Amino acid sequence: MVKIREPENNVKLPLSRPIIGVAGKTGMWRTMRPIVNSEKCTACFQCEVYCPVNVIRVEPKLGVTIDYDYCKGCGICEDICPRGAIVMVPETGE
Amino acid sequence: MSRSQAKSPLPYSARDVVLPGDASCHGCPIPMALKVFSAVFGEKMILVIPACCTSVIVGTYPGQSLKASIIHVPFASAAAVASGVAQALKMRGISDVQVIAWAGDGGTADIGMATVSGAAERNEDIFYIMYDNEAYMNTGIQRSSSTPKGAWTTTTPVVGKSENKKDVAKILIAHNVPYVATASVGYPHDLYNKLQRAKNIRGFKYIQIHAPCPTGWRFDPKYTVRIAKLAVETGYWVLYEYYDGKLVISGPSRPLIDPSKRKSIEEYLKLQGRFRIITPEIINSINEYIESNWNWIKKYLY
């Protein structure tokens, strides 16, 4: 019912494709960094559900991992963790 | 429960669609809401996005931070474009893709009001989502009809907004569409359940998602979820659904029919810098507004 044919002559079209880090390495935005205390963590998944940049992963065997390349350091994970297992510390840039 | 037995409360598809590294401010509620949608629909959604924060959060050409489909549209036209997309997919026999108009409060309650009303009246088979950060945030925190009374905005910088918040959900209930709901980024599971119910309904489905904005409401980005919860816990933002001609209050809001169960509104207001200019008269007025809202709900329930 509809045929898709690219325009002739290499025309640039206003189309975008999915990409991680479209605004760059947003980890550079951080002034504070979340640190997870695996002793206190019960893997309740709240941090993964709420993280606005979707960089927290809770895996049953491995616990909580955070992709620091993109974590903006907003601190929501610290604020909502029911066990206080995440703490924001100053970002030193290491 | 031990860590090794833990099960994700949301499907794993929520991991693959909202991609890290977008352009949103620290603590932005918008990607939180998008994650819930991706948990229900995965990639199979077309977001029709007018001018608003989301249209820039997803980043610049040639990339986008969502592994789903997006159509960027003129400010007032989200519901109209979504109507056209839905009809085209129907004519082409494509039935497993959700068409979702995704707009802010400005694009819905103000410039888009006629368009939303038209699509609702025609009962177009689309989702219309108004994420409510209570001002024109993308252009620099100007007042919209959804800004609450007393709030500082850049166009109400000294006196604060004089009018109460326009209640768009009530307007859509008056249109008698098959599904209307309020939700909050503070309660993602509630939103998830609402989407699961709504996705099986054919016709116009409206959900208004309360979305506290750290940049515009002037609070520390870590408090986005806390403030979203306080909005509900004070009875200021009521979570409910309207379908089959009846109003159903959602779990977190249900106990708050009883005013004594609501937290005091000051707890909610004091965390937000935009209410620093507020006076006791305005706080009274806000409490009256909360009470009258609940009275309307109670009338509708019984």
Next chain:
Amino acid sequence: MARRVALTGNYAIAYAVKLAKPDVIAAYPITPQSPIVEKLAEMIESGELKASIIRVESEHSALAACFGAAVAGARVFTATSSQGLLYMHEVVHWASRARIPMVMAVVSRTINTPWNIWPDHSDFVDQRDAGWIMAYAMDNQEALDLTLQAFKISEEPSVYLPVMVGIEGFVLSHTAMPVEIPEEKLVEEWLGERTQPYVVDGLEPKGLGPLTPPEDTEDMFYGIQLAMENSKKVIKSVDSEYGKLFGREYGGLISCYYCSDAKYVAIAMGSWTGDLIEAVNTLREEGYPVGVIRVRFYRPFPREDLWEVLRGIKGVFVFDRAISFGAWGPIFTDLVAGLVQYTSKLPTIVNIVAGIAGVHVTAEDFRDMLLSLINRVEIGLEHGYFDWIRVRR
């Protein structure tokens, strides 16, 4: 079987749309366009046309809904006039800059203030910067033919631009003329299924129209200018192809009458060109070497074709049915700008603006105007000038 029927301009367009088999139509009523949509609604509700009709709540939403449907892979159509066209102006730009093929009919009516429902070209020419291909018909047969051709031109991969087809309100839209409706099967084979440069239908994640840096945006817009150039070839080949299949060919971007031996040429667009041609017929009988060029496609502006005809001409008289306040008529402006790219020695070019806001200009009026213009040139007028002639009875 092709049928010959008495059709108003509005119905001629409606029957062309029916033949093109659109999937989605979204439109809003406005005088004098409403009968087009009423006819299409009747065809859809009676089952004659299998399409979805969205009875939107405004013209802005009409073009927006068409835009959404087109992006999602549907062949679409809408129609409007005057205030409605101005209301959807934002979306007019949005569509062409998205390079999405679609067709719109413009039933011309002048622009408020004050209320006035009678025809001139001001609503149509007001869209000239947006990047749509713009064609204007002289009679109801051409209205049908142009509308059909618009779908073909718009969906051509070297073009991929939306097309608008204009007719004058009431003069054509509400006046019945004999029109031949082409055979459905023939049109279906010739038009084929819809072609577009991309589709957003959820099957493969992508986005249309993201925030784009200046250089990339300029590249995209430059592509529109290139497409406009390409479209000239396409318009001509579609015209001649249509002529072979359906028996009517119009000459491409412009139509010429008596131009081969003309010393003076009058230029106009739209249905009043018919009255102009009648005037030139009588002048020819009296021995005046006058020709007429009818502009069929206003965008892309046919400067090459115009230069071909006008290069040896002594006097060129451009009749505009619209005015750019503070300046002059749009066809005159584009003509001079076009010709100046070929020569530093322009012929004498005169601009007459007339027929504004629906004022009726007859063949006699044209004859009088042409005689006086020819005389002025004959007695020594070498440079052009502009005049707005308000014809009164």
